[in-house]
Amino acid sequence: MGDALLDPSYDGFQIAVAVVFALIAVSLALFFAFAARQAGREMSLEAVTEAAYRARPLWLAFLAIVLGTIVCVTLFFTPYRPDTAAASATVKVVGGQFYWTMDPKSVPAGSDVIFEVTAADVNHGFGVYNPTGQLIGNVQAMPGYTNDLELSLDEPGTYLVSCLEFCGLKHHDMAAEFEVTEE
Amino acid sequence: MESATATAPATGSIAHPDGERLMAPPDREARLVGWLCAGTGLALFAVMGLLGLTMRLTQAEVLGVSDEWFYRIMTLHGSGMLAGILLALMGGIWYVLKSVAELSFTRMLVSYAAMVLGAVVVLVSVVFGGFGAGWTFLSPLPFLPAEAWDTWAAAAYFIGLMLVGVSFLVFCIDVLTTLTRTYGGLSGALGVRFLRDRDDNPPPPQVIAATAVTAQGTLASAVGSTILIALLGKSIDSGVELDALWAKNLTYFFGHSYANLIIYLGAGMIYVLLPRYAGRQWKTTKPLAYGWLATLLLVTTAYGHHLYMDFVQPGAASVIATVSSSAAALPVAVVTVYTGVMLVWGSRYRWTLASVLIYLGFAGWTIGGVGAVIDSLIPINFRFHNTLWVPAHFHTYLMLGAVFWVMAFLVHMLERAAGRPASERVAKASVGAMVLGGYGLVGAWYASGALGVPRRYSVQPVDTEVYSAVASACVALFAVGFLLVLFEVGRLALAARGGAGRGSGAAAPPPIAGAAAAAGPAPARPALTSPLQIGTVVAIAVAASFALLPGISAATEGNVQMHHLAHAVQYLYGIALGIAFGSTPSIFRRLAPRWTGAAIAAGIIGSTAMLLAMVPAIYEPLQDDDVLHSLYHVGVVALGVITGFGAALLGPTTGKLLAVLSVGMGLMYAAGVTGG
Structure with missing residues (x-):
């Protein structure tokens, strides 16, 4: 899965997230290693406390601004409320133990597709992988409910649908293919 | 700010020269609860860890465990780990609260017995009944098992988890009742009176932490009981129908809260254990009290991030969950971990096996927390939901955070009882193996998650087995480190039996003022006071x-x-x-x-x-x-x-x-x- 970084249908989103996380994690590890070295030294508690308490509001403000900004920005990019009127195709999806039915089973490339996803029995997860194996989105398939998932399918090829919610004995085998044909 | 030169800590002693006086000597009941809970919790961790390794080796195609058994093992691993670590840290916080509040030993034993019984019933339902719906048991999966288990096994599993819930609920109610009686009601025990300048002698930090955890734990237990009883009802009568979205909300509120409260229980314990090695008291400050008030609220409202991909969930719930999940990082980063590092900094910190694990727990909590915050952002969750990124982040803060603290707790008690620190060579080797193995395991998972590999697959996608092979090797390395810890635990226990340690007649030095501000409970009052x-x-x-x-x-x-x-x-x-x-x-x-x-x-x-x-x-x-x-x-x-x-x-x-x-x-x- 996902070894085709140069393929145009692989947008590198997950890799970028993982790299950012790795940089933060390594920075934190280095900080804790540095602080551990400082732990062996002897300094007056008053001096340490004064410096730490002076820095704390700045640290709080920094974190609050960074996290607040990220949260606010991401809330503009949620997959909720798809524009069903603008969709060029609608695919009805039913997940069951341990199969997917999709109607229709293919759409032309460049389609803005609404997947109307529900479940026949238990909860399933409708995870869509593009032809290079990148997970491009997912939604839960729930008994009694229909979730509308909007995806822009620009690259022609065979897309893989895998179950992303544990659904029982053959959960790992619950997969199907979906075709995006040349325009 | 630096006032002196770097010097090596004194050898031969366990605690920092000033540390001994910062912790009141635990009484016999505290020690007994500590041994029972930490010992049982770590034993469960060891067994469940072996099951985890079995799953990794199966995914790496080294072992040929059947699908039936893989998912049974997965169910047992999740439930057993949760019960074991929770029990150990319930004992940990009880151990550090006992000297500042008159907790009931009998009720703690009842809580312990209910947890052990619950674990046994879960074991029976999985091993003999074949139950394998995962610890999330999302309705209606327990009742549509594809012939993998009988209904009685599902019912037994629900009863087992209910017993786990009863255990935690008895603990929460008893601790909350005692602390609020002792420290001036809920506002006193949570530090609200202190924040409003109406309390010159605020409660010790572990009391504020325990009050917040037990209040939220009571709520989570009520929600958990509701969904478990409803599921048990459906086991008895198939005519009972549960709404799938409602069931998910309740299940994740229960599971998310319990998993979160585990680490917060640990934080409360660390407030008392760390000063022993740093020689500096962890004081109640206003940021600490504000932090725990925020935590109480945010743990309650963050669970909705488990339902981001249920688009029918009201949008406001997802917005609240996003804000709460990120905001929950602030008290951790700005109060607890920040203060912990501050207390350690320049303290001539006394490095022993226990204190190293305490310190490393901060790192695991922080790094895992970053992974959690990333996954709690909706557009990212859209690409990471139920991939291996999820077990990666929670294993970072549970295995390399909470479990390190559980080990630290047990070793702390043993070092204290034996009157000597753990062997330095064993400590270095064990910690080195666990850090390398642990971070290697979660690293393999983070990478797999970024590549879109789903979690909870007995057979992983083609060409991704190598990640499981790496993860398996890392788990094995972690296990070597853990076995070394157990080896040292055994040696310390033998030394303690020889009567070398404290509690065998050695007089404890007088406590520093405020270190053990034991207050007597106020006269009992009814629920309705007027x-x-x-x-x-x-x-x-x-x-x-x-x-x-x-x-x-x-x-x-x-x-x-x-x-x-x-x-x-x-x-x-x-x-x-x-x-x-x-x-x-x-x-x-x-x-x-x-x-x-x-x-x-x-x-x-x-x-x-x-x-x-x-x-x-x-x-x-x-x-x-x-x-x-x-x-x-x-x-x-x-x-x-x-x-x-x-x-x-x-x-x-x-x-x-x-x-x-x-x-x-x-x-x-x-x-x-x-x-x-």
Whole structure:
């Protein structure tokens, strides 16, 4: 899965997230290693406390601004409320133990597709992988409910649908293919 | 700020020269609870860890475990780990609270026994019954097993988890009741009075932490009990229908809260253990009190990030969850971890096996927290949901955070009892192996998650087996480190049996002022403390019986949810009568506080029986007989009276909380159980 970084249908989103996380994690590890070295030294508690308490509001403000900004920005990019009127195709999806039915089973490339996803029995997860194996989105398939998932399918090829919610004995085998044909 | 040169810590002693005086010597009961909980918890961790390795080796195609057994093992691994680490850290916080509050040893033993029994019942349901729906047991999967298990196994699993919930609930109610009685009610024990400058002598930090955790834990237990009882009801009678979205909300609220509270329990314990090695007291400050108030709120509202991909969930819930999940990082990063590092910095920190693990726990909590915050952002969750990124981040803060603290707790007690630190060579080797192995494991998972590899697959996608092979090798390395810790634990235990340590006659140095601010409990008070409160509650009962009930009863024909709502209102009526009756001075004086244990039992049994009574198989045979039907409804009211009476004896904070949550359980049930 996902070894085709140069393929145009692989947008590198997950890799970028993982790299950012790795940089933060390594920075934190280095900080804790540095602080551990400082732990062996002897300094007056008053001096340490004064410096730490002076820095704390700045640290709080920094974190609050960074996290607040990220949260606010991401809330503009949620997959909720798809524009069903603008969709060029609608695919009805039913997940069951341990199969997917999709109607229709293919759409032309460049389609803005609404997947109307529900479940026949238990909860399933409708995870869509593009032809290079990148997970491009997912939604839960729930008994009694229909979730509308909007995806822009620009690259022609065979897309893989895998179950992303544990659904029982053959959960790992619950997969199907979906075709995006040349325009 | 630096005032002196770097110097090596003194050798031969366990604690920092000033550290011994910062922790009151644990009494015999504290030590016993510590040994029991940490020992049992780590034993469960060891067994569940082996099961984890089995899963990795299966995914790496080294072992050929069948699908049936893989998913059974997965279910057992999740449930058993949760129970084991929770139990160990319940013991940890109890150990550090005992010197500052008169906790009940008997009730802690009851809690311990319920947890162990729950673990055994879960084991039976999985091993002998074949139950394998995962610890998330999302309805209706437990009832559609594709012939992998029988219904009795599902029922046994729910009973096992309910026992785990009962264990934590007994612990929470007892700790919350004692702390609020000792430290001036909920506002005193949470540090609110201190924040409002009305308390010059604030509670120690572990009290504030424990109050926040047990208050939220009581709420999470009520929610967990509701979904588990509803599922148990469906096991008894297949006519019971549960709304899938409702079930998910309750299940994840319960599971998310429990998993989160584990690490927060650990934080409360660390407030006392770390100063012993740093020689600096962890003081209650206003940022700490604000931090725990925020944590109490944010743990409660963050669970919705588990339902981001359920697009039918109200959008506001997802927005609240996003904000809460990120905001929850602030108290951790700005208060607890920040202060911990500050106390260690320049302290000539005494490095022993226990104190190294304490310190490393901060790193695991922080790094795992970053992974969690990333996954809690909706556009990212859209690409990472239920991939291996998820176990990666929670193993970072649980295995490399909470479990490190559990080991630290056990080793701390042993080093103290043995009168010597663990072997430096063993400490270095074990910690090195666990850090390399642990971070290697989660690293392989983070990478797999970024590549879109799903979690909970017995057979992984083609060409990704190598990640599982790397993960397996890393788990094996971690296991070597863990075995070395156990080896050293054994050696320290032998030394302790030889009577080398403290507690064998060595006089403890006098505590530093404030280090063990033990306060006696205030005289017991009923849940309703004034005639006005009693009058108000009686008025609620009257309103329920004359205004609310007839209207609801009229709507019950043909509407199951309204029927259940009518039961909840009858139960509310009973609770109002019970709590008012039990709070009257003459009754309360005769019973409290000798009957605290019975009061807790009344609350748990009353609310559980009320929900179980709504299973059609129980009430339908009675409906054709008017007398029996009437008696049935009188019985629902009686269960309310029992619950309310118990609540009355538990005091203003816990009693009211228990009463409100019990009614809430009835209302939640009515909202989500649509058939029957």
